[in-house]
């Protein structure tokens with residue numbers, strides 16, 4: 001009997017959101033007095049996982065599972081669930097994990113809830129709190145099936161280190177066929193991915209044009225941040241669509257979100273409301289974004305941003 005975490009990786013590097021899923025999984029396993037098992041696909045370096053209390057790591061080393069497929073991965077994980085007598089599967093909140101959760105729940109006829117923000121108060125009944133309506137409300141949901149699948153909202157639990165010396169095993173599976181075949185994958189440009197970023201510096205139409213993005217990039221460099229933008233900015237082709245944040249773009253759950261020259265329309269706020277600290281720089285004191293901000297700077301972005309970057313670089 002154990003808690004199982006699907007540990008996402010890319011080129012043998014584990015994603016930060018998976019360390020958070022492991023931290024949650026460990027705390028849950030301790031509550032349930034169970035062990036913590038992790039499943040990885042095609043990985044060879046497990047060193048960093050030792051910091052998160054995993055008791056056993058199952059590696060599925062199979063070239064047919066080189067690229068993510070929710071159906072094939074769900075089938076592989078369902079074999080692990082049977083063989084290891086898994087009670088709870090913990091996933092991160094990445095798009096892959098959400099697809100996987102839905103597929104796995106169908107395959108195993110079990111309950112799946114996404115966007116979980118806390119540990120359950122009790123194990124029986126197993127009731128969790130989750131965000132809903134694009135983070136505007138919370139819902140309390142009971143999982144009633146024997147096997148339970150949860151995906152954890154980013155940055156809600158944090159990273160909790162607990163040293164362990166996990167047993168590492170190769171797990172053999174029979175790969176099922178799928179009616180989809182990935183022909184190629186094109187990676188987005190940009191040094192830091194918005195979804196995994198701790199800090200995001202985002203610009204809106206107030207920046208007047210793409211030629212002014214140098215100051216956004218300089219501030220982002222000084223902070224080690226990812227860059228993002230509002231919808232009109234990507235619609236006008238000032239920035240790539242991969243940077244568009246909001247209801248129709250990407251959700252951002254960073255620790256710090258800096259919005260520069262963005263008015264704060266409801267569709268934009270919907271995508272960033274789970275970010276922890278929001279800083280707004282806008283020259284209109286009545287901009288709606290100030291209502292959602294933790295810190296607000298009223299003034300001209302073309303003066304404030306270079307001055308802020310200079311101070312940060314000096315530190």
Ligand SMILES: Cc1cc2nc3c(=O)[nH]c(=O)nc-3n(C[C@H](O)[C@H](O)[C@H](O)COP(=O)(O)OP(=O)(O)OC[C@H]3O[C@@H](n4cnc5c(N)ncnc54)[C@H](O)[C@@H]3O)c2cc1C
Nearest residue numbers: 204205206230231246247248261262263265267283284301
């Ligand atoms: C169905 C639907 C879905 C949508 N989805 C999204 C979405 O996912 N994401 C999204 O972002 N939008 C979305 N939108 C659009 C949204 O409603 C807003 O129109 C958009 O967010 C506005 O972008 P903005 O804040 O960059 O531009 P604006 O509203 O034009 O705001 C520019 C801001 O810059 C400030 N400013 C101007 N000059 C300066 C300066 N020198 N220094 C500092 N500040 C300055 C202004 O005061 C203003 O507040 C959606 C709309 C619809 C209808």
